[in-house]
Amino acid sequence: MLDRVSVKNRCTSQHDPRTGPCAHCAIRSLAICSVLQDTELDALEAIVTPIVREPGQAVVREGDRSSHVFNITAGVIKAFKHLPDGRRQITGFLFEADFLGLAVGDEGYTYGAEAVTKAELCQIRRTDFEALFDRFPKLERRLLALARDELAIAQEKMLLLGRMDALERVATFLVGLADRAARFDMPATDVVLPMTRTDIADYLGLTLETVSRTFSRLRNSGSIASVGRQDIRINNIAALRDLAGATG
Amino acid sequence: MLDRVSVKNRCTSQHDPRTGPCAHCAIRSLAICSVLQDTELDALEAIVTPIVREPGQAVVREGDRSSHVFNITAGVIKAFKHLPDGRRQITGFLFEADFLGLAVGDEGYTYGAEAVTKAELCQIRRTDFEALFDRFPKLERRLLALARDELAIAQEKMLLLGRMDALERVATFLVGLADRAARFDMPATDVVLPMTRTDIADYLGLTLETVSRTFSRLRNSGSIASVGRQDIRINNIAALRDLAGATG
DNA sequence: CGATGCCTTGACCAACCTCAAGTGGCGTGG
């Protein structure tokens, strides 16, 4: 199941220090690293520490000093915020090539992040990373572009959380997963849901029961078919896009 | 009413080209411009066009080519997104010193923005603005910091829209306004609501009726008192913060 | 002084939540 989330032909020796790990990284062309030339990668490699997290393990904790940033090289991470009484909002799922650590206040991480599936990340000390900006202004420029994209996505999500009903939310979620799969040259009709219904609910501002019922409605309407608990086949992406409001 | 939103002692000649408008700008120390030395301001002044918008007038339209960025020097702006059927989510209210134009895709503005009150803005062509980055890297760095803050705020808002009930949302909204007032050295107990109930509803993911009812509940509980339709006195900020979940 | 726009309030309704029971896959241990 996890393999289907990963990019095909991912190099297994990506973190072997002798061979220049970054140069062989499968997500090299997708992550922020892509702005650096091959010859510039040693500067990045010098400050990167590969880490692994098992499902449920924390990557960062709300309130921790925000000392690191991360690049996800494999697996799925969820980022979230809590209310004092435990209510949770998942602000985003992060997949390979995604960057973690953008939104941050002076007071430390304003959110938590933990592994959904077994995940591999490149950990970089924030100060080390920012020290590269002077040498590689394009890195900073890329980060700004990334922040802008994130911001646009965040606003999409406000629209979803503030104004969409359950059906529209779930449809939007599925369309997003399908589009991501397509971008990674994977079949956009066979979507994997590595996260639990509870996670999806906390992402969409619903309860797990409503998510489950909504999947059933979509199944009954023929838009989707369940293959396994975590695998969904999309029969009618157009119908889903229609529900999602054509915004993506 | 508008005056109470504005910074005290704002220089009226802020856009007089002969005197170096930016140097005399009341919000100079608050906006992104603050990273530039006085001697560097001419580069900024050369590309700035002051504009004025009456209440309800558009600043940017969803889908327009995103050719400009803006600094708000006076008044209040709302940024929003629409669903095809007209449902609206206000993603943010922008006040003086705030920057407009961060979140943007290649396809143009992903949101609309229009004046809530009469507003004054510094309009800057995007290409002109970004051309300054090479000369003033600190400007870009400031923008990145701004984007990060925005992102953190956006995530707060997801938590609000996804997981808070109406009372918590309105309380959070009021606390935010009070804190902003305090930051501008204005009485934090007398809060002005320049926007309509409909705007507040679209901002909080509620209906105008629910917003109105919630104000009434807060009034009945003694936490707030209505002075005028757009003025609210906060009697018990601690109670509001408590409802808001201590996140601000 | 009437018209208009915005807000408040009430009655009713529906979407979603809560609580609860039941299903099915999977791993473990007898």
Added chain:
DNA sequence: CCACGCCACTTGAGGTTGGTCAAGGCATCG
């Protein structure tokens, strides 16, 4: 190999919050 327990998910019944529809109040403005 099968029984069991566990966990995630599904489904149902009923309740609650907030939405919908409608009426009325109260400023401002011509």
